[in-house]
Amino acid sequence: MLMKLDYTLPISDENVTVMDITFSDIPVRLYLPKRKSASQRPAVIFVHGGAFVLGSCKLAALDLLNRQTAKNLGAVVVGVEYFRCRLLLFSLPVASDTVATPWTAAFQAFLSFTNFCYRLGHQYQFPVAHEDVVSVVKFFLQDKILAKYGVDPARVCISGDSAGGLIAAAVAQLIQNDPEFKNKLKAQALIYPSLQVIDIAIPSQRENEHGLILSKKLGIELACLYLTQDKALPQAMMKNQHMPHGSRHLFKLVNWSIFLPEKYKKNHVYTEPILGRLNPSYSALLDSRLSPLAVNDSQLQNLPLTYILTCQYDLIRDDGLMYVSRLQNVGVKVSHDHMEDGIHGALSFMASPINLQLGIRIKDKYINWLEENL
Template sequence: MKLAVGLCLLLTLLSAYYIYIPLPSTVSEPWKLMLLDATFRGVQHLGHLAHHLGLSHYITVLNFAVMSFEILAPLSSENVRVSDVMFDKVLVRVFEATKLPSKDLKRSVIYIHGGGWALGSARMRSYDHLCRKMAEDMNAVIVSVEYRLAPDVHFPEQYTDVYVATKYFLHPNVLVRYSVDPDRVAISGDSAGGNLAAAVCQQLALDHSVSNKLKLQALIYPVLQALDFNTPSYQQNRDVPILYRPLMARFWLEYLNGDIGFIQPLLVNNHSALELSQATMSRAKLNWTSLLPSNFKKNYKPVVQTIGTPRVLEEVPAFLDVRAAPLLADKGVLQLLPKTYIMTCEHDVLRDDGTMYVKRLEEAGVQVTHDHYDDGFHGCMIFGIWPTYFSVGVRTMTNYIKWLDQNL
């Protein structure tokens, strides 16, 4: 009996040790975040083990676990019709509001889910909930793109899938089929989906073959560059879940089909060193010392290497491709972009990516709404339903949909 009690106590202590991590006092519902993070870290450890043993790719294990968790209690709504269709060989899930039939044309949002270009799906419970709510609250048509994922495909395939599906939907005949107003279509996405949304929005602005242009873009804690892994938010939040700095570097390398051994050079900015002339012009477009407000910069210092690792950009030139890193776009391109909403969270390594884009868009004359959450963390907007319910998730989702409703 004493042995059983002792083992139980030991397991409890070990579990508490594994779950507990120090978090900023201002982060929303820290114990819930610790539990969520412990679950995700456990899955990552299994992924590393499976990869090391040659049983499966690390990312494949992560995605299997995420999708298995997300199929709990599938959602349904009498007021939203859902269909899975192909848009020019790209699978999309269409959510059509049915509660308020009207002869008037509907608004529409093309939504791209996050997940580091490697995880997730339009069929995930969290994204299904978000798109159903958007469709119902706005009496709109939501098109969620089921783009292909790493490690099965790499850049530019994810980008191409979203671009092809978006361009297909904007065709006049397709808009008529779904009773969508051609002047009231937006594109949106979170995290890596925000990256794809921003990149597609830029390229569509330059595509003269597309007669119907996007009215809005709405980017949720987007990832927009991979040349500086030491912005103030990367330094401040390097140990804050759920998106740790090394994991973001790995997602980039998986997306761009780079050597995973490059993670360490990325983390110390060796790939954007001063000696690497091919990165010179790009570095100027993400100079956070001039693009960030003082309350974000705090006392952090730029990490700039004089001598770097040239192999990184030689083998992965896509780090400098604006389709992969929209923050690197020229001002002339940014001037063509529509009214924009950007959400950032204080406890997120990507906070400064979004904030720098706000500043660059404003300097280009684009009207921007910057919605910042002091208690938010990366991914929080999709954590608004059981079992991953966070109050900040409900607030961010409510305010995001409200902005779309008022501006689209």
């Protein structure tokens, strides 16, 4: 099979001690470097992707990513398992509109496999995954916990890929703007992040509607499971008619015709999402935790040093590109890597037996940035 489906065990090696424990009752996989350090260590809190309903830090590729991060940086790495949002069996949609390739065959096999592994109950929908990650971060940033693991409070980064990047971005906004958190983040690192659910007709959504790995239809249907099992929502999102009345003020914050670099606008014509067509409407669609791109400049100004990686052939490429522009506009220091040959989810294919070189390059760019900046 093209995709490695099995979870890895918490096996330690000569460089890193690995253990599965809980922080504030939320499962985490903890990576502790064995190399002695004369000073306090940096730390990385990693939030995995998977459209809020799939995925795990225990999958081989992300275990490799976090293990190598701990080794190269001499950093404590916390992989968050926000399990409560995906515990019961649900029917995953089939992407009939996706162009058939070996990659899509592998992804569909993975989705079939997860039909037997995950369940989704109404009580585990939005904002449960976000709250789980906040609980872990709040627990870890306590002085006594940082001291226990020898972590420097001034050298903590939150990171994530895809939907995990969305959660990481939302949590970073909360931490940096909430006086309750005494210890702030030094950095955030977002790998092909999804950052908004307001406008589903941005250029990257149009150009990559029939993606090699993830089609627009499948991506929307998976993400909507985090909100509801009502099929009316994904149908409305496909037409960009899902936003409720009273949300027009958010459009200017995700307007790609303003924030997207010229080279990515091409000949696309901007049109606003259509309001009020969905009944019942979903007020959660106005929540900034689902659209960290759609917050005012005042909420972005306090954000830490930021790394964003985007991929050319990715449905949500333009979310990341717009976030780069918006952060730079308010004076946040941003490093941006764009993979011209990139596809969404490439990290998931970098482990054996596939060893996708694109995924390995993304891993190396991410870790190199952390080494230089954390």
